[in-house]
Amino acid sequence: MREAPLDVVIRAKGFRRGSRRETILRDIAFSAAPGEVLALLAPSGTGKTTALRIIVGLDRDFDGRVIRPPGRVGMMFQEPRLAPWLTVADNLRLVAPDGHDDAAVEAVLVEAGLPGAGSRHPRELSLGMARRVALARALCVTPALLVLDEPFASLDAALAASLARSIAAEVKRRNITAVLTTHDLTQALAIADRVLVLSGRPATLAADLAIAPRGPAALRGELLARFPFLGSVGASGSY
Amino acid sequence: MRPAEPARRRAAGLDRLLSIAAFLLLWWLLARTSHSPSLLPGPWHVLAFAWQQTLSGDLPRNIAFTLARVAAAFTLSMLLGASVGYLMGRSRRADAWLDPWVIIALNLPVLVVVILAYIWIGLNDVAAVLAVTVAKMPTVVVTVREGARALDPGLEELAAVYHVPALRRLRRIVLPQLAPYLAAAGRSGLSITWKIVLIVELLGRPNGVGFALNLFFQNFNVAGILAYGLAFAAVMLVVETALVQPWERRARAWRLADA
Numbered sequence: 001m002r003e004a005p006l007d008v009v010i011r012a013k014g015f016r017r018g019s020r021r022e023t024i025l026r027d028i029a030f031s032a033a034p035g036e037v038l039a040l041l042a043p044s045g046t047g048k049t050t051a052l053r054i055i056v057g058l059d060r061d062f063d064g065r066v067i068r069p070p071g072r073v074g075m076m077f078q079e080p081r082l083a084p085w086l087t088v089a090d091n092l093r094l095v096a097p098d099g100h101d102d103a104a105v106e107a108v109l110v111e112a113g114l115p116g117a118g119s120r121h122p123r124e125l126s127l128g129m130a131r132r133v134a135l136a137r138a139l140c141v142t143p144a145l146l147v148l149d150e151p152f153a154s155l156d157a158a159l160a161a162s163l164a165r166s167i168a169a170e171v172k173r174r175n176i177t178a179v180l181t182t183h184d185l186t187q188a189l190a191i192a193d194r195v196l197v198l199s200g201r202p203a204t205l206a207a208d209l210a211i212a213p214r215g216p217a218a219l220r221g222e223l224l225a226r227f228p229f230l231g232s233v234g235a236s237g238s239y
Numbered sequence: 240m241r242p243a244e245p246a247r248r249r250a251a252g253l254d255r256l257l258s259i260a261a262f263l264l265l266w267w268l269l270a271r272t273s274h275s276p277s278l279l280p281g282p283w284h285v286l287a288f289a290w291q292q293t294l295s296g297d298l299p300r301n302i303a304f305t306l307a308r309v310a311a312a313f314t315l316s317m318l319l320g321a322s323v324g325y326l327m328g329r330s331r332r333a334d335a336w337l338d339p340w341v342i343i344a345l346n347l348p349v350l351v352v353v354i355l356a357y358i359w360i361g362l363n364d365v366a367a368v369l370a371v372t373v374a375k376m377p378t379v380v381v382t383v384r385e386g387a388r389a390l391d392p393g394l395e396e397l398a399a400v401y402h403v404p405a406l407r408r409l410r411r412i413v414l415p416q417l418a419p420y421l422a423a424a425g426r427s428g429l430s431i432t433w434k435i436v437l438i439v440e441l442l443g444r445p446n447g448v449g450f451a452l453n454l455f456f457q458n459f460n461v462a463g464i465l466a467y468g469l470a471f472a473a474v475m476l477v478v479e480t481a482l483v484q485p486w487e488r489r490a491r492a493w494r495l496a497d498a
Contacts, residue, residue, distance in 0.1 A: 056400050075400045081393050085415040094411050095401035141401060 006032045006145055006177045007067040008055055012202075013047070014062075023202040025051060025062070030196060030208055034069060034144070035175040037168065039188035042198035043229045048181040049078070049149055051198070055179060056147050069177055071144025074137075078149045080130035082122040088133050089118030096140050105140070112136035112166060128159045135163070139170055146171060148180035152187050160184075164191045185223060185230045189216040197227055280462040289466035297451070302471055304447040305440065308364065309433045312371035316432070317425060319372065320379025325417070327380065328387020337380075344377040353439050362443045371435045378431070379424045386420030418490035426483050433475055 013025035024047040053059040112132045152160035171178045197207040270281035292298035327334040353370045360366035440449025448471045455463035
């Protein structure tokens with residue numbers, strides 16, 4: 001590990017379901033270096049989103065610790081979460097540091113493939129565009145840590161691939177640590193440096209594999225053999 | 240059905256005018272048939288009285304006093320009520336603590352509040368405005384509390400993750416969501432406020448529409464009562480249509496566009 005890694009240890013995360021308390025995450029520990037992209041793979045309902053909420057600090061009710069790289073956090077939630085009463089540019093300015101002028105906002109939008117979209121309202125955007133705005137918003141805080149929850153869900157394959165390319169390019173260019181969840185193995189292998197698989201109940205870290213040494217194709221075969229559920233979803237992930 | 244819209248609006252406008260004309264006609268007929276003209280003076284008589292009071296300056300002066308009290312009490316009750324309502328909507332503990340107070344305040348007769356304010360604070364404008372504020376505030380609290388409970392938790396998490404500064408959070412995330420509730424509270428609030436202000440003036444102020452009404456009551460001047468009552472209602476109608484309704488439309492604009 002180089003300077004200022006992301007360091008996550010979740011010994012146990014409980015959830016109150018009715019009157020009894022159920023453990024949903026157990027013994028999950030990993031780190032990530034700046035510029036590294038981790039893909040968190042798991043079947044639906046395993047607690048991927050909970051893990052991300054713990055990583056960004058929205059959920060503090062767990063046993064363990066999270067050390068985030070110093071700097072700001074950019075997050076893409078599963079839904080775009082844009083304020084409908086604000087224009088796209090104002091949605092970006094909402095989170096941007098003070099003094100982010102129109103030119104800076106437009107520059108971020110151009111990077112995200114949305115030139116000239118600043119004056120539009122979220123209701124005028126397609127889901128794919130709204131996701132891009134959410135990505136632009138996450139990037140305009142110049143984050144040290146970027147967390148993406150199912151960024152490709154319910155997008156068609158072409159759109160998902162183009163969004164994945166934008167994310168990968170930005171992360172490498174700015175040396176951002178990135179963690180994303182997906183249940184789409186193809187996208188995970190396309191964008192990530194490492195693949196983490198959660199499985200079981202409570203979910204534990206069942207695999208933590210770097211893609212580079214084996215190559216995506218070989219790793220794909222290995223993962224599908226070990227975790228058949230990874231092959232059960234379509235090309236771009238659906239619920 | 241867009242092309243039919245202006246025609247339909249014109250027809251509705253005509254119906255409104257006819258309705259008002261019918262009311263005036265009925266009033267005039269009742270005044271004609273009533274055995275005592277001082278018990279129910281006709282529309283022209285009332286209008287003449289109002290005109291004379293306007294020329295003498297009494298009517299505008301009293302309306303100005305009342306409007307000033309309405310403005311002060313309305314502003315105070317909206318500011319305090321919205322703050323308390325927001326707090327109660329966000330914090331379960333604050334809600335548990337303050338809810339009984341709100342229920343008592345909602346059910347306390349306005350008259351009791353007014354009399355106690357005059358006894359404790361004195362026969363002055365501070366007491367008058369405070370009494371109206373206290374009487375009006377609970378409904379603002381209840382309405383804004385509803386709005387605060389309905390705030391989008393997703394946007395709140397967003398603000399938390401991105402460390403959006405408190406003031407920006409209030410202006411850009413919270414207030415736009417509360418705006419329809421504030422508009423509703425303001426709209427019902429204004430009509431309640433001016434009615435309470437008249438009672439407060441009647442009980443202990445040397446000027447204002449309520450004071451004038453009391454004077455006319457003691458002199459058995461029905462024309463005066465009708466002239467002041469209708470003139471003031473007309474002024475409040477103008478305030479409502481010129482200020483409150485446009486603001487409410489603006490506050491709801493993004494929601495309507497969404498639907």
